[in-house]
Amino acid sequence: MINKNLNILYLCNETKKRDIPNKLSKFFEVIFIKPGGHYTVCEDTIGLIIEVDTLDQEYCEMITSNKSLTSDIGICIIAKEYKLEYLQSISILFQSILFTKDQFEDQFETSSETLTDFFLSISKNRYYNQTFRDTKNRSQVIETLRVVAHQWRQPINLISMESINLMVKASMDAKIAAKDIIESSNIISEQTQRMSNVLKSILNLGKVQRTKELFSINKMLKSIEELYKEQLAQQNISLIINYLEEDKQIYGFFTDLQEVMMNLISNASDAYVSNIEHNESKIVIDVKVTENEYNFIVKDDAGGVPEPIRERIFEPNFSTKTSERGFGIGLHVAQLIIKHEFRGTIKLQSNQNGSEFIVAIPRSDLSNIKFIY
Numbered sequence: 001m002i003n004k005n006l007n008i009l010y011l012c013n014e015t016k017k018r019d020i021p022n023k024l025s026k027f028f029e030v031i032f033i034k035p036g037g038h039y040t041v042c043e044d045t046i047g048l049i050i051e052v053d054t055l056d057q058e059y060c061e062m063i064t065s066n067k068s069l070t071s072d073i074g075i076c077i078i079a080k081e082y083k084l085e086y087l088q089s090i091s092i093l094f095q096s097i098l099f100t101k102d103q104f105e106d107q108f109e110t111s112s113e114t115l116t117d118f119f120l121s122i123s124k125n126r127y128y129n130q131t132f133r134d135t136k137n138r139s140q141v142i143e144t145l146r147v148v149a150h151q152w153r154q155p156i157n158l159i160s161m162e163s164i165n166l167m168v169k170a171s172m173d174a175k176i177a178a179k180d181i182i183e184s185s186n187i188i189s190e191q192t193q194r195m196s197n198v199l200k201s202i203l204n205l206g207k208v209q210r211t212k213e214l215f216s217i218n219k220m221l222k223s224i225e226e227l228y229k230e231q232l233a234q235q236n237i238s239l240i241i242n243y244l245e246e247d248k249q250i251y252g253f254f255t256d257l258q259e260v261m262m263n264l265i266s267n268a269s270d271a272y273v274s275n276i277e278h279n280e281s282k283i284v285i286d287v288k289v290t291e292n293e294y295n296f297i298v299k300d301d302a303g304g305v306p307e308p309i310r311e312r313i314f315e316p317n318f319s320t321k322t323s324e325r326g327f328g329i330g331l332h333v334a335q336l337i338i339k340h341e342f343r344g345t346i347k348l349q350s351n352q353n354g355s356e357f358i359v360a361i362p363r364s365d366l367s368n369i370k371f372i373y
Contacts, residue, residue, distance in 0.1 A: 006046040006123055009033050021112030047074035047119045055082035063090055074122035078104050125340055155191035162187050215254040218247045224261055237272055238282040248289055252342050260334045264298040264357045271302035294361045301354035
């Protein structure tokens with residue numbers, strides 16, 4: 001989804017303005033600006049093109065020190081000469097692309113196509129980020145309270161029962177055996193610690209500071225099991241997670257992938273609730289690792305997704321849930337997360353017996369992380 005009101009600032013130190021590629025002007029408004037001094041980027045600005053003879057320290061600092069430039073801005077450099085260190089300092093902060101002047105002019109059609117595709121990808125990423133933020137802001141509080149309520153119900157019941165137990169013993173005998181007090185205290189202590197661990201996990205989901213990192217697949221799956229296993233058991237649904245025998249790591253946002261998996265589990269759980277004819281209720285998570293990708297498979301036997309709506313389940317704002325249950329991040333946002341954050345795919349395979357969601361993520365190791373310029 002492209003917003004045609006988005007603009008691109010074009011800074012050129014030559015007297016004659018360059019002709020704007022037709023395809024670029026079809027999607028964006030290109031605004032020429034004069035070199036020198038500082039400039040302010042508005043919220044509708046999607047990118048900045050800088051065409052200079054030499055990309056020197058002055059131009060590099062002009063870009064990197066500009067407070068109005070954000071990480072969802074694309075930077076295009078067209079230069080006769082440049083130093084690699086300057087390009088790297090820009091590419092660390094912004095998505096960037098480089099053309100030499102000779103390359104851009106000699107292969108104008110091809111370069112224009114590449115440049116347009118670059119800014120279109122920036123625009124799509126911005127749409128994703130905004131959609132992701134809006135959806136999370138709308139549902140995060142309610143979803144968090146729902147999960148906490150499910151996870152705390154049993155510990156609270158156990159603590160209440162032990163308190164009543166001590167009161168009954170005290171009413172029957174003024175002197176309560178130390179052994180009884182210690183046993184009840186241990187139970188209460190264990191359950192409060194359990195509640196504390198649940199709260200810690202929930203708060204980790206809502207961290208504002210998001211940093212890409214190498215994280216353990218098994219650790220991510222374990223955190224999901226801790227949050228959901230007992231909650232599902234209360235609905236007579238078994239959660240079966242087949243951990244990797246040899247743990248692997250993924251580079252990216254831990255909580256984003258965690259939320260996608262939790263959404264798939266929540267959808268499977270809701271499918272069982274709405275299908276009263278199922279017998280054995282279980283949700284199975286398998287992980288398969290190939291040379292090129294990781295595959296996360298979430299399976300259920302809850303009757304499958306009706307064929308007429310299979311093609312629509314990833315559409316924005318589409319839901320088959322009632323308003324009381326539709327508080328997840330949604331399959332549309334889940335698909336955006338996998339596509340934009342992990343460069344992967346999420347697909348549905350469904351029949352009359354059940355559904356199988358397959359999340360495929362390309363393998364990414366530290367050795368493959370490089371500067372983009």
